[in-house]
Structure formats: C-alpha cells, structure tokens
Amino acid sequence: MSVPPSNLPITEPVPVSQEVSPVVTTPVSSDIPNAPTPEDDADQGSDTHTKVLLQNLPKNFNNVKLMEALKKHRIRGVKVTGSESGSIRTLVCPDKNTAYKVVRLTHRGRISNAKQAKALILAKPSQGKQQVKNDEEGEVEERIVDQKMPLPVKPYEEQLKDKHRVLSKLMSEMTIFGLKREAELNKCNIPDWAMDNIQQMESNFEILRKEALRQRYQAYQEQNIPIPRYMSQKYPELLSEFAGSHLPANQALPESATMETESGAITAEIPYDPVWKEKCQAIRAQYPLPPRINPPCPVFPTVASPVHTGFHNKSEFTFGVTRFGDISIGFNVGSFGNGLTQVSDIAHCVRVSPRAVQLVQKMRNYVRNVSPHPVYNRCKKSGVWRLFVTRTQASGEDMVIVQYNPTNLSDEEQQAIRDDLKRLFSTPVEGFAPVTSLYIQETPDRTDEIPQNNSLVLLDGAPLIHETLLDTQFQISPHSIFPVNTLGAERFYSIVRDWAMGKPSPLLTPTTEGIADSASSNESSDVLLDLCCGRGTIGILMAKYFRQVVGIDVDPQAVEEANSIATAKGITNAKFIAGPIEKILNTQLQQLKADGVITDSSSVVAVLDPPGKGVNTKAVCTIRWNRNINRVIFVASDFARSHKSVGMFCKPRSMSVPGFPFRCVQAVPVDLFPHTKNCVFLVELVRSGPKAKTPDTSMLQ
Ligand SMILES: C[S@@+](CC[C@H](N)C(=O)[O-])C[C@H]1O[C@@H](n2cnc3c(N)ncnc32)[C@H](O)[C@@H]1O
Structure with a gap:
C-alpha cells in the first residue's frame, strides 16, 4: 500500500508502508544559538x-x-x-x-x-x-x-466526507469519460452495459444538477443576495426558467459583487460584502451540486482511522532554532531558497504521538541546557546535532535514533555524547520509561535523512522493536518500512483480506448517500497474487486464508526481505519472486498450473498495490490476459494519478489492450492520515467478459 507524503507543496508519493514523515528536511541555515538581531x-x-x-x-x-x-x-x-x-x-x-x-x-x-x-x-x-x-x-x-495539516480546522467527519467525494468524482470521470473518449478516438465498441450506464448517469446527473441549482437560486432570492456571477454566466437559460414569475425572462440578472466560482472559492479582487460571503457559503453547503456523474460502482463511506491524533508511529525531526532564537527540535519551516529556515514547535502537529513529544522534549532540554555542542548549520556545514528520529509503536515498544556530525569532536567528546544519550534515554526516572532501542548515527556528509549504511550503531537496548498487524507480529529495524498508522493500517488490511476472500467487510457501512448495499463479489479464490508485494506484508498477512500466495515485486531486496519474513514465521505456502509483473507473471501462473495448484477453472485473486502513479500498461495487459485472474483488488495511494491504471483494466478488449475487461464492483477510501488530504483508495475489479477457453495469443502482439 502506498501513500503520498504529508501535504507538502511539492508532492512525490511515497509508499504508505513507508515513512510519511511529518518532517520536511529542508536545510536549516541558522547558526544556532544566534537569534536574528x-x-x-x-x-x-x-x-x-x-x-x-x-x-x-x-x-x-x-x-x-x-x-x-x-x-x-x-x-x-x-x-x-x-x-x-x-x-x-x-x-x-x-x-x-x-x-x-x-x-x-x-x-x-x-x-x-x-x-x-x-x-x-x-x-x-x-x-x-x-x-x-x-x-x-x-x-x-x-x-x-x-x-x-491542511485540514486541521475541519471536523473529522467533514474530512472523511471530503475524501469520499474525491474518490467518487475520480471514479466517475475515470470510467465515463474514459469510455467515451475511447469510443470517439478508437471507434471501438463500448459494451451495452457501459453505454446504458453512461446514458442513465448523464440524465440523472442533469436532473439532480438542475434541482440543486434551482434550490440555490431560490435561497439567493429569499435572502436578497445577488446571484453569483458563475450562475448568471454559465446557466443564463436555467436562471431565466427559475426566475419565472420573479423576473421577466429578458431582464438582465444582477451583477454580483462577489466573484464566486463554481467550486465555491470566492475571489476577492473587488470588495465584497462579508455578510454575503458567509451567506453564499451557507447556501452552497445546504444545496451542494451533485458529482458530475455517478461513480460506476458503490463507493462506501470513508473508513475512519481509529485514532485521529498522535497516530504517527515514526517521525523525523531536525535540530534547529525557533523564531525566538531558542534551540529546539521540530519541523523545518518553509524552504531554504526563501530564507525561511527555522524549526517550529511540534506541539502544533496533532499527528505526532505523545510519546514522541516526550522524547523530543527530553532531547531538546538536553541540547538546550546541558550539551556544550551547537546544532548543525547546513549553510556553514558546521555544528553537531542534526536529526532526531522516533519510532513509537502501538505495541508500546519504541526506538530513538540520534544523528550527529562527529567532525571536530575529539574521542572524549564523542564518548561523552554517547554516555549522555544512554543516561538520557535508557535510565528510568519518574514519569519516563526507558526506550526499547537506542541508536546513534555519526554522519559528516551533507544529508537530510538517516542514510542506509553501516554507520548506525546500537547504543543501548534491543536491536529490533515489534509491532502486531492483525494477528501477525513484525520486527522493526531502524530502516524498516512499516505503516505509520498501525491501527488505521489494521483496518485497511482487514478490508483487503475480506475482499480478497470474497466476503463483505464488517467495517464498511452498507448504506449512505445513495449507496444501496454491498457489492461484494462473493467469490472465493484459492490463490492470492500479491502483485507489487514490496516486503510482502499483504501476502504474509493473508497466507493462512489461501492455499497458495505468490508475491511479485521488481525490487529484489524487498523480495528477499519478504521471503525471509515468511520463512521466519514458518509460512510455507507463500513465495515472493523478484521481477516486473509484465515479464514474470505468465511464467509463475504456468508454474502453478504445472504444479496442479491451479486448473483452468480455478479462480485467482490479485491484490495490486502499485506505487502512487500506478502500474504500466504492459503489466495491466498481462493481468488481463491471464484468464484465471478473475478479480483484482487495486490499492491506490494517489488515485488522481493511478486511476488511469484502473481505467486500463476496464477498457474494452482491443488489439492494444488484450484480454477481457474488468469492471469496478466496489470501492472505499480508507483514511490512514487524518488531518491531511492523503487517503488510500481500494477498488475491487471483477472480470466482466466470458472466460476465454484458451489464451488469445494473437492479441498479445
Ligand atoms: C507501494 S509499494 C508496495 C508495498 C507493499 N505492497 C507492502 O505492503 O509493503 C509499490 C511496489 O511496487 C513495485 N513495482 C513497481 N512497478 C512494478 C512492476 N512493474 N512489477 C513489479 N513490481 C513493481 C515497487 O518495487 C514497490 O515495491
């Protein structure tokens, strides 16, 4: 599963299971303790x-x-x-x-x-x-x-609705516009079921939209608010129709002083009446316009994270100086290019766990009041204290990594630092439990992360900490990739498990906002393909529910780790193979057939958890072409980018996209990152065409 980073201005999605650190490690230019004068x-x-x-x-x-x-x-x-x-x-x-x-x-x-x-x-x-x-x-x-935290002022319930809205809208656009475009560009045949859907959805949409606009119009009239410009410009005919007895049909509608756009943004280029602004917002909230076209399958309401604050189990902080000139540990603020290089207090980030706050405070007090060494200055490339990483698991075990620059420190000074850190984090005092695992890293290089080299040294405690997902325990090392919201991730994995097993998930609310009921395919499968398996979390968690699990990932290191985790857990029915899906999936399935694990009539389910941008077309075609794969559970960490891959599964069969298409049967957003715009979307796809008796090799050219 993968997820975009926190809401930084420049967003490059990172795996969910990977770090979604609340820290932006932009360089800090301040030479500590000097505050601006x-x-x-x-x-x-x-x-x-x-x-x-x-x-x-x-x-x-x-x-x-x-x-x-x-x-x-x-x-x-x-x-x-x-x-x-x-x-x-x-x-x-x-x-x-x-x-x-x-x-x-x-x-x-x-x-x-x-x-x-x-x-x-x-x-x-x-x-x-x-x-x-x-x-x-x-x-x-x-x-x-x-x-x-771009959404901190919104109530959590609102945030969940927003995430649901995003998925529904993207799903609608993906299927309808995708299919229509296909038809226009390629002149290919759209199946009847899809064509009916398009017409039905479009007519429903028009009716709903007109009704919402009419209600808005009436509310504006009743409250004596000028009709917003977007309405008068975009829908002049509708407005004349609504005006009916209020206005002669040819009378010009009043010009609005507000510049309200359709999405609700109010531009402030010309002065507006603040009372109007509030009223307009209230009206829009009361009469929302329908999504452009209904999604092609039920989209369940967003599954909430069980914890909304303090859920982040891994955080990276930077040593720096606050705007008051105090030494501190926190998030870098702004960007170096703009000269905005302070760190700020982490008390303002609701995502950081209370234990991490406690650890940061302890370290900050030490660096501020006891340590003779300055914090690192990335402009001057001098100073000592650099990064502070905390892993605070739901299991109660925790890990601290302190990164510092050893340049210009004598052996005695380095030893003193080690002794102090041990005393600080490994000695129980009232109100403070020692950390499970304490690491240091001496890094003279210019880096803003914990490099994956041998420079990490275990200073005290256990080398590994543990965390349990569903009923399986995982070991966590300093560099382990692990879901950052453990309790949220458990919900995510349990829905994936239920869908993969063809069961409805008890976590999904069956009815809201026009969604009739669960659309689970109710089809069980013997074999699970964990495609883009990474270190195999999905395959390992699901192994006990399937006869055979086969994981595939292009990253050999991740695959090696997946195999060793499976071996350590005594799992014998799961194997993980390195290579791109498009090159090795066919051989793997043939092997399973040769071994008698699957037959021509077997049904195979694939969980596809690609990077944020989705998978390439060849990989989708390879899955489509393998007739035994009847269901795909698509995990999208950035659906705005990866929905094209889902669209590719649904495309009608053609020379360029062989194999019978899939159709979406259910979807759900799962919120692992409260107070951010990030969300993981799950979409279940089921093969819609008849099963081919023999693979249509002619289409594979
Ligand atoms: C989001 S991560 C998967 C995380 C994993 N499912 C987990 O739970 O830990 C995406 C993975 O897709 C893999 N990947 C990307 N393109 C691929 C391809 N064409 N074939 C196989 N693996 C691919 C990457 O190596 C990466 O490990």
Missing part, C-alpha cells in the same frame, strides 16, 4: 534589488491586476517584467524584505487568488548569514499548520 534585519533590508519569479499565474492575470494586488498589501517600489500574456512574471523588489513578503503572500494565494501560483526568490541568500525571518506573531505556526 535587529542588525540582521536592517542588513537584510539594505540589500538592493531582489528578484522574485512568479510562476503559474492564472490566465488573464495581467500586470494591472498584479500591481493592484501588490498595492492592496502595501507592497511598493516593485517593478514587473515579463510578457503579460504568460503565466510567468519577474518582480524586481527594492529589498529582500519586500521580496519575502511577495513570496509569502503568493504562497497563501493572496496575490493572485490562485493557490497554484508559486514564487521563488532568484537572489541566493548569502552564505552563513542568519536567515531567520522576523516573522509576525504566530506566522510560523500558521505555516506549519498549512504544510503538515
């Missing part, structure tokens, strides 16, 4: 001409609008260069402080009202200079909240 600020201000590159500006955002926005935020003396028609503009700011202000406002969507707009300071911050910004009160915390 008024002289520093004055110095920064005296620099002349700092260039800022604005990217991704919305269409029609001309220079006049840009200058007006700057003026509104009292940013003066800025010159704009760059073509007005393009999405890129360069601003020449009179000083660095002005440039920082532009960057900050842009990233908050206050320059162009477009969240996608990005700003970059082109001038390099001077090396070794204190870059800590003189932030306004509370701003750092606000940024932390933005970066690590």
Whole structure:
C-alpha cells in the first residue's frame, strides 16, 4: 500500500508502508544559538534589488491586476517584467524584505487568488548569514499548520466526507469519460452495459444538477443576495426558467459583487460584502451540486482511522532554532531558497504521538541546557546535532535514533555524547520509561535523512522493536518500512483480506448517500497474487486464508526481505519472486498450473498495490490476459494519478489492450492520515467478459 507524503507543496508519493514523515528536511541555515538581531534585519533590508519569479499565474492575470494586488498589501517600489500574456512574471523588489513578503503572500494565494501560483526568490541568500525571518506573531505556526495539516480546522467527519467525494468524482470521470473518449478516438465498441450506464448517469446527473441549482437560486432570492456571477454566466437559460414569475425572462440578472466560482472559492479582487460571503457559503453547503456523474460502482463511506491524533508511529525531526532564537527540535519551516529556515514547535502537529513529544522534549532540554555542542548549520556545514528520529509503536515498544556530525569532536567528546544519550534515554526516572532501542548515527556528509549504511550503531537496548498487524507480529529495524498508522493500517488490511476472500467487510457501512448495499463479489479464490508485494506484508498477512500466495515485486531486496519474513514465521505456502509483473507473471501462473495448484477453472485473486502513479500498461495487459485472474483488488495511494491504471483494466478488449475487461464492483477510501488530504483508495475489479477457453495469443502482439 502506498501513500503520498504529508501535504507538502511539492508532492512525490511515497509508499504508505513507508515513512510519511511529518518532517520536511529542508536545510536549516541558522547558526544556532544566534537569534536574528535587529542588525540582521536592517542588513537584510539594505540589500538592493531582489528578484522574485512568479510562476503559474492564472490566465488573464495581467500586470494591472498584479500591481493592484501588490498595492492592496502595501507592497511598493516593485517593478514587473515579463510578457503579460504568460503565466510567468519577474518582480524586481527594492529589498529582500519586500521580496519575502511577495513570496509569502503568493504562497497563501493572496496575490493572485490562485493557490497554484508559486514564487521563488532568484537572489541566493548569502552564505552563513542568519536567515531567520522576523516573522509576525504566530506566522510560523500558521505555516506549519498549512504544510503538515491542511485540514486541521475541519471536523473529522467533514474530512472523511471530503475524501469520499474525491474518490467518487475520480471514479466517475475515470470510467465515463474514459469510455467515451475511447469510443470517439478508437471507434471501438463500448459494451451495452457501459453505454446504458453512461446514458442513465448523464440524465440523472442533469436532473439532480438542475434541482440543486434551482434550490440555490431560490435561497439567493429569499435572502436578497445577488446571484453569483458563475450562475448568471454559465446557466443564463436555467436562471431565466427559475426566475419565472420573479423576473421577466429578458431582464438582465444582477451583477454580483462577489466573484464566486463554481467550486465555491470566492475571489476577492473587488470588495465584497462579508455578510454575503458567509451567506453564499451557507447556501452552497445546504444545496451542494451533485458529482458530475455517478461513480460506476458503490463507493462506501470513508473508513475512519481509529485514532485521529498522535497516530504517527515514526517521525523525523531536525535540530534547529525557533523564531525566538531558542534551540529546539521540530519541523523545518518553509524552504531554504526563501530564507525561511527555522524549526517550529511540534506541539502544533496533532499527528505526532505523545510519546514522541516526550522524547523530543527530553532531547531538546538536553541540547538546550546541558550539551556544550551547537546544532548543525547546513549553510556553514558546521555544528553537531542534526536529526532526531522516533519510532513509537502501538505495541508500546519504541526506538530513538540520534544523528550527529562527529567532525571536530575529539574521542572524549564523542564518548561523552554517547554516555549522555544512554543516561538520557535508557535510565528510568519518574514519569519516563526507558526506550526499547537506542541508536546513534555519526554522519559528516551533507544529508537530510538517516542514510542506509553501516554507520548506525546500537547504543543501548534491543536491536529490533515489534509491532502486531492483525494477528501477525513484525520486527522493526531502524530502516524498516512499516505503516505509520498501525491501527488505521489494521483496518485497511482487514478490508483487503475480506475482499480478497470474497466476503463483505464488517467495517464498511452498507448504506449512505445513495449507496444501496454491498457489492461484494462473493467469490472465493484459492490463490492470492500479491502483485507489487514490496516486503510482502499483504501476502504474509493473508497466507493462512489461501492455499497458495505468490508475491511479485521488481525490487529484489524487498523480495528477499519478504521471503525471509515468511520463512521466519514458518509460512510455507507463500513465495515472493523478484521481477516486473509484465515479464514474470505468465511464467509463475504456468508454474502453478504445472504444479496442479491451479486448473483452468480455478479462480485467482490479485491484490495490486502499485506505487502512487500506478502500474504500466504492459503489466495491466498481462493481468488481463491471464484468464484465471478473475478479480483484482487495486490499492491506490494517489488515485488522481493511478486511476488511469484502473481505467486500463476496464477498457474494452482491443488489439492494444488484450484480454477481457474488468469492471469496478466496489470501492472505499480508507483514511490512514487524518488531518491531511492523503487517503488510500481500494477498488475491487471483477472480470466482466466470458472466460476465454484458451489464451488469445494473437492479441498479445
Ligand atoms: C507501494 S509499494 C508496495 C508495498 C507493499 N505492497 C507492502 O505492503 O509493503 C509499490 C511496489 O511496487 C513495485 N513495482 C513497481 N512497478 C512494478 C512492476 N512493474 N512489477 C513489479 N513490481 C513493481 C515497487 O518495487 C514497490 O515495491
């Protein structure tokens, strides 16, 4: 299973089972304990001409609008260069402080009202200079909240509904638009069932949409709010129809002072009445527009994480300095390129476990009050304390890794550090239980992670800690990849297990929001394929429920680990093989047939847990072409990117996509990351065409 990272501005999905660290390890420029001084600020201000590159500006955002926005935020003396028609503009700011202000406002969507707009300071911050910004009160915390917890102010129930909405919308678009496009582009035959669905869904959608718009319109009228511009521009005919007796059909609808977009964003380019804004929001919430087209299968309500706070069992923190100049351990704030390089207090991140907070506090007090060594400065490449990693498992066992730079430390000083750390974390004191496992890592290299080399040294305690998933215990080493939300992951794995066994999952609420009931395929299988198995968590957890488990992954190291875990657990009916699915799946299935494990009539279920972007077309075609694979449980950590793979399973059979297609029968979002936008989606696909008697090799060209 894989999941995108926390909500950082630049998102490259990482496996779920992998670290989804709340830390952004951007370099810290501050040379500890020196806090920013008024002289520093004055110095920064005296620099002349700092260039800022604005990217991704919305269409029609001309220079006049840009200058007006700057003026509104009292940013003066800025010159704009760059073509007005393009999405890129360069601003020449009179000083660095002005440039920082532009960057900050842009990233908050206050320059162009477009969240996608990005700003970059082109001038390099001077090396070794204190870059800590003189932030306004509370701003750092606000940024932390933005970066690590984009939804903290939403009630959890709302977050779950949002995640359900995202999956439903993507599912609808994937199937309907995908099929239609296929038909138009390739002139291939769309099966009748799909064509009926399209027509039915489209007509339902139009009826629902019209009704929602009518109700909205009435509410605007009743509350004397001007009709928002998006309504009057997009649906003039509908509005005339709704107006009926209220308005003569040809009367122009009132211009709105609010710039409400269909998605609900209210742009603030021209002044608006704040009361209208609130009222508009309330109306939109009361009469939501239906999703564009209904999804092709039931989408169960999001399965909640059993714990909403403190669920993160692995966190990486950086030693640094707060905006008040205090030595601390926390998250890096902002980016080095912008000169925003403080760390902030972890008390603001609800995802960090209480035990991790306790460990961080202990270490912070030591570094702040006892240690003679400074924290590491990535600009000057000097200092000692670098990273602090905690693993705090639901089992109660925990691990601490302290990374420091040994350069310029004498042997005696290094020994003193080791003794101090042992005393700190391995001695029981009132209110503090010693950690199960304590590691140190001496790293002179410029790195922002715990490198996978031999430099990790067990200082005290056990080399491994343990965690139980469902009823299986796993060992965790410093580099182990393991789900970061254990209790949430248990729910995820139990749904996968139930679906793989062809049973309805008791964790799924059968009816809500138009979903009639469970669509479980109720078909059991003897053989489970754990495709993209990684270190085999799914196959190992499911082995006892199947006659045979075969795992395939392209990463030989992960496969080796999977096999050794299986052997250590005495599992004899699971084997994991290294190689790409598209190359080795056929041979593996032939082998199973030769061994008599499967026959022509056997049904095989595959759990496919690809990386965030999905799997390649060849891998999908190989699965489609193997007629014994009747069901696929697709795990999507980033469905916005991987839904194309699901669409590929559903495509009608053709020369380029051989094998009978699958269709979606049920889907569910499982929330492993409360207070973030990340969510794991599960989609069950069932073979929709007849089973071929013999493989259609002609299609495989
Ligand atoms: C999200 S991880 C799988 C995690 C794993 N299921 C678990 O529970 O630990 C995705 C895996 O897909 C593998 N992968 C990507 N493309 C592949 C391909 N074409 N064939 C086989 N494995 C592939 C990667 O090596 C990676 O281990």
